[in-house]
Amino acid sequence: EIVLTQSPATLSVSPGERATLSCRASESLSASLAWYQQKPGQAPRLLIYAVSTRATGIPARFSGSGSGTEFTLTISSLQSEDFAVYYCQHFRTFGQGTKLEI
């Protein structure tokens, strides 16, 4: 079973800065990785699928990249509403999450 390891567990950044979140897989993946954003008390929301395709309505400041076992979610110029927990997902496995905080 594939294991997804996200790093860092917590990332402290300031509004307007760039955030880079990492997701490492225990074995090579195909073009099959998604990213979700979850705010307190809310359901997860799909941000990115198929490694780099933004979901409908997702702002262009969110971008996904990577291949093999290393994947990245980049948020350029952080907005206040971006502070949340982010999860990566492959098939039926989720990473443990990265909390993005001010």
Added chain:
Amino acid sequence: EVQLVETGGGLIQPGGSLRLSCVASGLTVSNNYISWVRQAPGKGLEWVSVIYSGGRTYYADAVKGRFTISRDNSKDTVYLQMSNLKMDDTAVYYCARDVAEAGTGNWFDPWGQGTLVTVSS
């Protein structure tokens, strides 16, 4: 607009049973894969079960033999029957459309708002 709404959560004693419902609007459950994903308090996301459009079902090892996923096509509703509940099953349970495309894997979109199941004596 595609929307999923879960109901049926509550407080239940260990060993008890509960049935969750996921009502879909804007999509036909019989034409889609629908998954249940749970989140224990303060923890991450854990996939629980899926029902495919063709009717096949799959379960996480943690719930196999205790949980049963099913659907009623006439009501566009997917169910999760949970039995022999354990304290470790305490979580918010979400249903989500499980979108799968050849060559690009799968993703979950949209998600319902979730329903809380608390297993406690």
